Amino acid sequence: MNVPNHVAIILDGNGRWAKSKGMPRNYGHVRGAKNLEVICEDAWNLGIKYLTVYLFSTENWKRPSDEVDALMKLFRRYTKTCVKTARDNNMKVRVLGDPSALAPDLQASLRELVETSKDNTGLNFQIAINYGSRDEIIRAVRKVAEDCMEGRRSPGTITEELFSGYLDTAEVPDPDLLIRTSGELRLSNYLLWQLAYTEFYFTEVPWPAFNKEELIKAIEKYNGRARRYGGVIE
Numbered sequence: 131m132n133v134p135n136h137v138a139i140i141l142d143g144n145g146r147w148a149k150s151k152g153m154p155r156n157y158g159h160v161r162g163a164k165n166l167e168v169i170c171e172d173a174w175n176l177g178i179k180y181l182t183v184y185l186f187s188t189e190n191w192k193r194p195s196d197e198v199d200a201l202m203k204l205f206r207r208y209t210k211t212c213v214k215t216a217r218d219n220n221m222k223v224r225v226l227g228d229p230s231a232l233a234p235d236l237q238a239s240l241r242e243l244v245e246t247s248k249d250n251t252g253l254n255f256q257i258a259i260n261y262g263s264r265d266e267i268i269r270a271v272r273k274v275a276e277d278c279m280e281g282r283r284s285p286g287t288i289t290e291e292l293f294s295g296y297l298d299t300a301e302v303p304d305p306d307l308l309i310r311t312s313g314e315l316r317l318s319n320y321l322l323w324q325l326a327y328t329e330f331y332f333t334e335v336p337w338p339a340f341n342k343e344e345l346i347k348a349i350e351k352y353n354g355r356a357r358r359y360g361g362v363i364e
């Protein structure tokens with residue numbers, strides 16, 4: 131089996147999964163967060179080197195405030211636990227998105243997570259939180275414009291490669307495989323630049339029920355595709 135170097139996931143369907151069990155949406159989020167820890171280990175054991183997951187979009191602030199509050203509480207707990215799992219499993223964690231809208235204590239925990247894991251050599255794990263691809267591109271454009279205005283760069287020298295370095299995913303290769311769980315067939319503002327030549331895999335399985343077998347199924351499908359650009363399947 132040819133394992134993709136970088137897998138990006140839109141982990142969707144926590145709410146519907148919980149509802150189908152007669153439980154509140156937040157139960158789905160709690161189980162979804164637990165599942166993420168398991169899938170990180172599975173991904174590494176299968177040979178995946180980069181895993182990027184969508185935890186909270188710039189649009190998710192529009193959800194009812196009690197759900198947003200519950201999610202933020204969960205992220206606080208998740209981030210603290212992740213400091214330990216990153217240490218135990220040698221994971222290097224990066225954060226994508228604009229942290230400035232998050233509570234200061236959560237921002238601090240995320241910084242600690244990135245800082246304490248930066249020399250680890252195992253799974254490269256990117257968490258997208260308050261992430262929106264259009265927002266990321268606009269933030270990058272502002273930085274490029276500033277560099278030009280202050281004479282550090284001239285517009286003619288801006289290439290695709292250089293621009294990629296201004297994105298939150300600088301240093302991270304483009305995803306080879308994108309997985310979206312729970313049946314929606316859209317990108318919801320995820321990695322629009324980075325997914326230019328990525329293979330897409332959609333499954334009806336909701337995130338809390340997505341397991342190693344489902345991940346293997348996605349990789350097998352990916353193996354059956356002939357890729358034109360952006361990656362080589364031998």
Ligand code: IPE
Binds near residue numbers: 186
């Ligand atoms: C994904 O599950 C988790 C987040 C977006 C935070 P959802 O909360 O979107 O669950 P559904 O799609 O409503 O079932």
Ligand code: IPE
Binds near residue numbers: 141314316
């Ligand atoms: C996308 O899922 C964002 C995350 C998984 C964090 P949503 O459930 O928020 O997306 P839409 O609203 O269905 O497009």
Ligand code: MG
Binds near residue numbers: 143144
């Ligand atoms: Mg959803």
